[in-house]
Amino acid sequence: KAKENGTNNFQFFDESMADQDVNKFELENDLRNAINNDSLTVFYQPKYNSNTNEITGAEALARWKHPRHGMIPPGVFIPIAEEANLIVPLERMIIRQVFRQLVAWKEQKYEVPRTSINISIIHFYQEDFVKFMQKSLNEYDLVGELIEIEVTESIMIKKEDSINEQLQALREIGIEVSIDDFGTGYSSLSYLSKLSVDRLKIDQSFVSHSQENREIISTIVSMATNLKLKVIAEGVETESQIDLLKSLGCQEVQGYYYSPPLPSNEYETMMNREFLAN
Ligand code: C2E
Ligand code: MG
Ligand code: MG
Numbered sequence: 001k002a003k004e005n006g007t008n009n010f011q012f013f014d015e016s017m018a019d020q021d022v023n024k025f026e027l028e029n030d031l032r033n034a035i036n037n038d039s040l041t042v043f044y045q046p047k048y049n050s051n052t053n054e055i056t057g058a059e060a061l062a063r064w065k066h067p068r069h070g071m072i073p074p075g076v077f078i079p080i081a082e083e084a085n086l087i088v089p090l091e092r093m094i095i096r097q098v099f100r101q102l103v104a105w106k107e108q109k110y111e112v113p114r115t116s117i118n119i120s121i122i123h124f125y126q127e128d129f130v131k132f133m134q135k136s137l138n139e140y141d142l143v144g145e146l147i148e149i150e151v152t153e154s155i156m157i158k159k160e161d162s163i164n165e166q167l168q169a170l171r172e173i174g175i176e177v178s179i180d181d182f183g184t185g186y187s188s189l190s191y192l193s194k195l196s197v198d199r200l201k202i203d204q205s206f207v208s209h210s211q212e213n214r215e216i217i218s219t220i221v222s223m224a225t226n227l228k229l230k231v232i233a234e235g236v237e238t239e240s241q242i243d244l245l246k247s248l249g250c251q252e253v254q255g256y257y258y259s260p261p262l263p264s265n266e267y268e269t270m271m272n273r274e275f276l277a278n
């Protein structure tokens with residue numbers, strides 16, 4: 001029986017899988033094996049400039065198809081990985097997979113825009129994180145300008161110099177840094193101006209109730225403007241949300257309105273239309 005030490009994710013896990021008698025420790029073991037066998041996959045969700053309708057990048061999202069239980073959402077397996085000390089190997093597996101994919105696209109002459117990878121704050125306590133990124137870029141002969149990392153606002157609550165130094169070092173090799181789920185973390189806004197980041201990613205909870213939250217969205221956009229940061233909105237599902245975001249000064253968007261996360265070959269087809277030379 002799964003241990004009841006509930007984050008919301010575990011409650012979800014308990015509810016949805018109780019009848020299948022999924023055991024948390026069994027799942028943890030299966031996840032460890034999946035990481036060792038490189039059998040998680042990556043989906044890519046394109047990001048768009050809503051003025052030009054051009055693809056500006058994509059977010060890499062981890063997918064796990066369990067041999068018996070089918071697709072398990074990251075909202076379930078990421079917290080398990082974080083608890084079981086598996087998040088660093090999991091993310092390094094995802095990073096390598098993305099890099100291999102970028103090499104394949106490069107060889108096929110796709111001009112791929114930047115790809116973002118979600119990084120848990122736990123990964124920043126692994127001393128060699130920046131070195132790992134630098135080494136992997138070299139190994140695959142890729143430039144940092146192809147990569148962005150998304151870290152959640154918890155990074156601002158910690159206020160740790162060592163984390164900020166790592167962000168700065170990543171940016172020095174061309175990697176962009178975005179703050180994911182921005183606005184949900186009750187973080188210290190004064191610290192934001194000291195933090196080495198490129199972009200704020202407005203959380204989808206504000207976007208999905210955009211009319212009620214227009215003041216919040218507008219505040220985040222003007223804060224980003226004042227701090228010379230870029231801004232993107234996630235979870236955009238309707239045209240009216242796009243119109244509102246545009247009118248509030250947020251052009252970059254990501255969400256089901258444009259596209260769900262796609263297997264690499266389907267994302268490739270979209271790029272084919274847009275980026276392939278000739
Ligand atoms: P996130 O980074 O905030 O990613 C956005 C999530 O919203 C994704 O869910 C995406 O599929 C979903 N989404 C995109 N557009 C829409 C929309 O229009 N409406 C709605 N309702 N949802 C939309 P997903 O793929 O289930 O991932 C959930 C979370 O799991 C991610 O949230 C991220 O925090 C985490 N995650 C996924 N892959 C990784 C990873 O490799 N490492 C880490 N640390 N976390 C990951
Ligand atoms: Mg993200
Ligand atoms: Mg997000």
Ligand code: MG
Nearest residue numbers: 181203204234
């Ligand atoms: Mg989110």
